[in-house]
Amino acid sequence: MSWLSGSAVWNYFAITNVILGIKPHYDGLEINPCMPSEWNGFRATRKFRDCEFHIEVSRTTRPEKKSLLLNGRNMEGAIIPASQFKKKNKVKLAIHTPLSG
Numbered sequence: 001m002s003w004l005s006g007s008a009v010w011n012y013f014a015i016t017n018v019i020l021g022i023k024p025h026y027d028g029l030e031i032n033p034c035m036p037s038e039w040n041g042f043r044a045t046r047k048f049r050d051c052e053f054h055i056e057v058s059r060t061t062r063p064e065k066k067s068l069l070l071n072g073r074n075m076e077g078a079i080i081p082a083s084q085f086k087k088k089n090k091v092k093l094a095i096h097t098p099l100s101g
Helices: 006-019
Strands: 022-025 028-031 041-048 051-060 066-070 073-075 079-081 088-096
Touching (some): 006 022, 028 051, 073 079
Parallel strands (some): 051 088
Antiparallel strands (some): 022 028, 028 079, 041 051, 066 073, 066 088
């Protein structure tokens, strides 16, 4: 059995769409990760609708719950609207992690 079987495709889908939370959406590209608590963040590159997205996700202890920036502009929610896409995009997402103690 080849490693290019359905299992490899399903693994890729599960990692990118569920864990990394980078999901194609009718209205745009959704960035809503479900990272393991041990991760401080990650970087990923995704091509979607003939556009390139350089995505950086990090944890923060700042009081804001979540901040999503597209090319330096604040986005509401988790979906980047297709109307905001450029050929090359920088996406930064900060996820709030409460201080333990």
